[in-house]
Amino acid sequence: MGGALSRTLRRAAAVGLPPEEVAGARSGSEGATRPGANGVGTGVLTCARRGILSAEGIMSRALVAALLLWASCACAAPHEYRYIEGERYSATEGSGLRLEGFTSWMAHPSHGEVMVLGGPGSWLEYEVKDLGSGPYHLFVRGLAWASGCEVEVYWDGELVGRTSYPKPGTALKWSNEVGTISGPGDHRLRLVGAPGIIQAPYLDVILLTTQEGLQPSDADRDFESFTTPLPLLQLKTATGELSVMPEPGGETAEGAPCEIAGLSAGPLGIGANEVTVGLRASDGAPRRLTVQVGEQRAEASVPPEESEVTVLWQVERPGAQPLTASVSADGRELLSGCYTVTVPDPVRVALDEYAYELGAPVATWTATYTARPEVAAACVADVELRASGADVVLARHTAPGAGGAVTQALPLAGLPGGRYVVTTQFTRDGRPMVEDRREFILFDPVPLEVWEPIQRTEARGDVILVNGNPFLGKLLFHAPADEKTRHQGFNLVQCYGGDPNPLDSIQRHLDACEEHGVWGTVALFNNQYFRPGREFDLEHLREAVLRFREHPAVFGWDLVDEPDGAEMLPEAVAEAARLLRELDPNHIVWVNLCRVDQGLDWLESQDLWSYDAYPFPVQGFAGYAPWLKLSDEHLRGKRPLGTCLQTWQWTDESALPMPTPDQLRASAWLHILHGYKWFGYYSYYDPEPSGCLARNPLLWSYCRALNAQLRAMEGLILAPEPFELLDAGPDMTAGVKAHEGQRYLIVVSGAREPAHVRVPVEGQAARVLFEREGEVEIEGGVLEDDLGAYGTRVYEVQ
Structure with a gap:
């Protein structure tokens, strides 16, 4: 599928754009949008029919025609694809894959769960049966986070080629041709993780016939740039149980004499809604048809060409929900369709x-x-x-x-x-209209930290010193300018300079920090600090540093966020860091990362090394594994380590959901076991359907408890001796450490289900600290306990 429209549709599917924002959505089979007229807002209908699979079900007639042309050219016999076996990176429960909806000529580009493939011994294998004679071009395509990606592809045991994400961080999609293979018959396809790591919502393997005219039309070899591609095989791999996902849409009886030409509705709301089904009949079609929408039916008399029938559809609740429509004659179903309908909240x-x-x-x-x-x-x-x-x-x-x-x-x-x-x-005229339910947690007040003007911050070994004292950082991004931040247990906030007057904005942030008892990291990465090409404007940096370096609330300089995901050069960032240290030797410089394969490329600019930890729930602790391995082997004990915890939700629940309180707590204590002593809580106020800490009462209230725990254990966390990691079994991380004559045991579960843990530790008993009172006996040098999903225990060993 060539041209900008197909690429727009694919990207829309990837990022979850609403259908009305994608390439000319209109009524009929492409979807319908109608203005609200009865006090219930705007309704959106999107259609997905069998064999016409598209981003959010929106498909232009020209695109449908092109796809039908593909189908007529593809091999007549469908192929079979069967997952054989595999091993995911850092997975102990076996691989498990999900093959998402596909046909012999097109696949629906919907989000799957994040696949993690990479590192030693990571591989996935498939059996491909009844393949045509070919030969075929073999492509690997995917959506990737800003992480290093490299895969080796084997066909019948022989290496076909390697593929990698060519420009990390510049785009979500990537596509590479890895070689040419031949049929016919049955074959085995194996993907092997090479050095680096893939973290992708899906990974496609595509076979294209080598018929004349099927050559790439541009240099990047984008799959969409082929003039008339014939994808005969498309596998989408993702973590989760093995299943074949049904195609969106319904079944069409063989030789059906009519089709649903369109579906529309007036303003949708709770109660009865008029849904109009457009019908198009061919010669010889029955003239009396029954149309069913949901549970309601209506009779239709179809003239020789097109007709419309209106059916009342009862809606009981707002939000996205399925709507089924079918057409039958003489008790025999001719066709059916499944639609996604969004009913707005009143x-x-x-x-x-x-x-x-x-x-x-x-x-x-x-x-x-x-x-x-x-x-x-x-x-x-x-x-x-x-x-x-x-x-x-x-x-x-x-x-x-x-x-x-x-x-x-x-x-x-x-x-x-x-x-x-x-x-x-909310009720109207005594009738319930919509209900909102929010959960939160009440805890005792957090012990407040004593605020004092900062004279100097510095990195010494693996700790940050503030005025000469070890400091456990708890940073809240985008904080309110009042005392709530401090009483929630945070001691740092980000001071960001928004346009058009960034320096004045930073000044207001820092003054509010001083007033309300927290310190600020000064963010220097908004647009006015860059020249074209993503190099710093050093004169602007100089102006900012000279203005704020004496402010008593300045903790340090937040030089740039995720430069590894923005095509920046380490040398350019290092040059800016050198200028900051020259102008202000009394405050640390911080650079936060997002790509593990570049995790050591920015050290010259990082007094504090940190990365974004956004794995839940699709990756779990497997998403942390390469980062923790890197910091354990190269950084632990040598410089302060930090991480930005996931406290936000990207796009919707299926893409990157908000973590639970247990997942957040497990994330923090897991990193503590690996020597991390600085934590950021990312709270960016993304518009819905994205979410953030600021709009989540449950997680926001729980942060108070977690910060109180970190405050209570601050001496243990900041003590220079590392935790001794213990063998606690699959999906478990445990460590023991002594402080001021007392030994402490931390156990963190990475299991998605409740689990039983056995930890070898010397002692007689262990008292549980925080969130669950009690004592656990230690028998024969082994502590046994039951933990919930992503459970965490902090024990005082006696």
Whole structure:
């Protein structure tokens, strides 16, 4: 599929763009968008029919015609693809792959779970049966994070070629031809991880016939750039259980005399909706048809060409949901289609970024919900507070929706620690319209750190010293300019200079830090600090450093974030770091990374070495493995180590979901076992459907508990002696360390399910610290305990 349209559709599928933002979405089979007229907003219909698989189901008629041309040229006999066996990097439970929907001539580019392939002994193997005579070009294509990617491809045991992601960080997609193979018959295809690592939502293996005219039309050999490609085989691999995913859409009976020409609807809302199904009949088609939408049916009389029939479709809840439509005659189904329908919420729940006051000295629940203007005046919000799992209502608040917004506050003072649920139900004329349910955790206040003006920060060995004292960093990105940050247990925030007056913006950030008792890292990587070509504008850097180097709240210089993902040169960043140290020798320089294969390329610029830890839940601890291996072998004990923990959600739940409190806690303590002493909590306020720490009451409230734990164990974490790592079995990491005459044992589970742990440790018993009181006996030099999924235990060994 050539041209910009196909590339746009593919990218839209990759990043989850809404259909109305992709290449001319319109009504009919391409999807329908109608303006709201009855107070329930805009409805969006997207269609996906069998054999026409596209990004979000949107497909132009020209594109459909091109695909049908492909199908007519492809081999008549379908091929069989069967996963044989394999071993994922750092996986102990076996490989497990998912082959996502494909046909003999096209595959649907939907997101899968992240595959991790790389490192010694990592491989995946398939059996390909009944292949045509060929010969074929063999391509490997994928979506990749900004990480090094390299794969060796074997065909029937012989190396065909190698492929790698050519320009890390510049784009999500990559595609390379690795060689030419021949049929016919049955074959084995093996992918082997070469040095480096792949982290990709999917990896495609594509075979193209070598018929005349099927040569690449541009230098990058993009699969989409072929004029008339005939992909006979496309395998999508991803972690998860082996299954063959059904194609979107429905079945069409062989020789069906009609087709669904389009589907549209008026403004969609809760209740009865009119859905219009367009029918196109061929000669000889039955003139009386039955159309069914959901559970409702309607009779249609079809003239020789096209007709429309309207069916009432009952909607019980807002949000995305399937809609099935079928056409039958004389009790025999002729065709069916499956559609994705988005029904908007009649009330838009809009929590302000920091509206819930869970970090303040006296906790309250305060939230503002905004109803759509058409229904705001008639809405009533009933708010209830309950302890998690309990039926007793602890507090209630009712407010009318006049003015379009409902603001409610529930005092939490005097409540014991634990999990609580706030449920807000909006009703109109006594009828429930939408319900919002939020969970949070109450903990005791965090012991506050004593703020003092910073005279000097420096890296000494594996610790950061602030005014000569070891420092455990807990950084919150994009923090509010008030005391909530400090009372939540954070001691650092990012001070970012937004356009058009970045220096004044940084000044306001630093002044707020001083006022509210935290310190700031000065971010120097917004656009005005760069020349074309991603080199620093050193004069702008000079101006910023000279202005802020004496500010008492400056912790250090956040020189650039993820330069390894932005085609920057280590030499250019090192030159800027040298200038910073020349102008200000009293504050550290920090550079954060995202690509493990370049993890040692930026050391000249890093007084603090750190990387982005965003693995959950699709990679789990396997995503950490190459980073921790690198820091253990090359950096541990030599310079301060840090990581930016995942506290955000990218695009939607299927792409990069928000971690649970247990996953966040496990991430932090796992890195502590490997010598990390600095933690960032990424809280960027991405618009929905993305999410962030700032809009997640459960995770935001739990940060208070986690920071309190780190504060209580600060002496142990900062002590120069490393943890002695112990053999605790598969998916477990355990370490023991003594501090001030007391031994401590940390056990972290990387298992996705509850697990039993056996750890060899000397002692009589171990007292559990934090979140679960009790004592565990040590018998025969072995401690045994049960941990939940991604569970963590901190023990005081006696």
